[in-house]
Amino acid sequence: MELSSIRQNFPILGQKINACDLVYLDNAATTQKPIAVINALSDYYSHNNANIHRGVHTLSRRATDLFEQARKTTAQHFGVANEQQIVFTSGTTDSINMVAQGLSKLYLKPGDEIILSMLEHHSNILPWQLWAEENGGHLKVIPLLADHSLDYSAFEKLISPKTKLIAITHVSNTLGLVTDVEKIKSVANRHNIPWLLDGAQSAPHMPVNLSVLNPDFFVCSAHKMYGPTGCGILYLNERWLSELPIAKTGGGTIKTVSFEKTEYVEGALRFEPGTPNIADVIAFAEALKYMDAIGMQQIFKHESELVQYAQTLMKEIPEIDMYGIHDHKAGVISFNVKNQHPFDVGTLLDKYGIALRTGHHCTQPLMKHLGVQGTIRISFAIYNSKQEIDYFIEKLKKVIKMLS
Ligand SMILES: Cc1ncc(COP(=O)(O)O)c(C=O)c1O
Structure with missing residues (x-):
């Protein structure tokens, strides 16, 4: 084009x-929106608006199809075969908080350590800092070399038996430097440590194939990718899709509810309580199609x-x-x-x-x-x-x- x-x-x-x-x-803050995305929003509200997933009427089925189709489009864009691994959230910040709160329930223990880097956005610091403060955890920070890139040999030295997670930005929002993900991944895999990749600034700019990168968690925001605000994704690998404890709950996440016991559904819906951001998710899929067309x-x-x-x-x-x-x-x-x-x-x-x-x-x-x-x-x-x-x-x- x-x-x-x-x-x-x-x-x-x-x-x-x-x-x-x-x-x-100012595109790292938010990008502008193409007409295809603007039209998708107006089209949805003009012709297809209804609440999704449990309605039998035509509009509800139509809106549900569009929403679930958006999940498939998103999965395809990121090279993910199982679209259930794509959870729609309100954005990167929301996604990281969901992971931090989920992991803090069952997985993270007092005294555990999480590795971050000096390049992180506050959204990939504060949820972990809150966990550390409330639970006696520790944050370790990968330092930078003289050229401001990550010091990968120092990174390896930060690993200890107490390291339970590596949470790192894919691209620095301030400097634009690209993390050598293969280096992070090989160290993480060698020590069997889960890792989260903050893709808020990579997903807008470069191909991201999650089945190749294969992180435990990947997060990004639609509004930095020509899509609407208030929408983003949390990708979980197969392990965490079933094992990550939920941080928030409510309607739409369950198979059965009684006052004694609730049985939750499996897959993405377990993490999407309440009425989701239907219109913006659908418009986000248009943004992804737009990027893929280029x-x-x-x-x-x-x-x-x-x-x-x-x-x-x-x-x-x-x-x-x-x-x-x-x-x-x-x-x-x-x-x-x-x-x-x-x-x-x-x-x-x-x-x-x-x-x-x-x-x-x-x-x-x-x-x-x-x-x-x-x-x-x-x-x-x-x-x-x-x-x-x-x-x-x-x-x-x-x-x-x-x-x-
Ligand atoms: C690297 C990075 N992480 C996280 C965020 C937070 O994104 P959001 O405000 O869309 O949740 C941003 C936003 O600038 C970012 O650049």
Whole structure:
């Protein structure tokens, strides 16, 4: 697909911000939505809306089919043969909390250890920290090398008989660095330790085949993948699909209920109590189809080219400090303008219609490690172009002059 036709699929991109063309470079926070996704939402509410799973009437059966078809589409997208391993949640944060709360009931014990990394988003720190504080557990953190990539040899040394889980980001939301999953996996498998992969920033940018990666848990958010907010997935391998204790319960999860005893269903529905986010799940499936039509390999290639292009131009600006410069990155660049607050730079760039993110990006431990309060982050999606990067560089130089 040509870039110009891709851009036409995203109505929001056609607008002016502060009388300038919108240049949307805040995709790691959330992506814009293609018309196919917007139409799926409106179509669902205009023609198919009903509660699912237990209705005999036509609308309910239709909505149920669409919802369960979305599960199949999602499973196919991630290379998963058994779609029951895909649980719909409200997003990455919800999914990680479900795993943390579930594991804390039967599996994790006082004194146990969980390994995280210095790159983690708060959503992959706080649920484990809460468990550790409430249960006498410990968190161990994989340090970074001088180039800000993970120190894999230090990682291995963190493993102990008490290590019960490795929970790690697939792609750093702040630096865009890609974790060497094979290294994590081989250590985890050798020591027989379950591992969770936070795919919030990998699933939008690169092919993710879960039957090849084979983590115990994989989580991601629809809204970072051209889908709606309030929707995401928790993938569980076969073991945890039956063994993970449920963190929340209610209607839709059961075979029979009596005041004495409840028997739960098997499969994904055991983890989806109450009325789910039906419309958004269905629209998420459209987002996945949209990405698959372009091709995840193609998406990665396009965004990698943008990263290379932007990094090269930014290296020539002496007033800039870039963090985590690397050839193999997934759509994200973090930097600072020397002696300037990121907020000021971001606010001035907004005047030119450029949307980017400033601050700690929910990675305060990483900020501390970098020795900064925050950074300026640009992040790319399939609709971004080199022309937009040229425009961004031109305005960035202008802003640097204004502030100096
Ligand atoms: C790496 C990573 N993990 C987790 C999250 C949390 O995602 P959500 O807010 O969609 O739950 C994000 C969001 O930015 C992220 O980038």
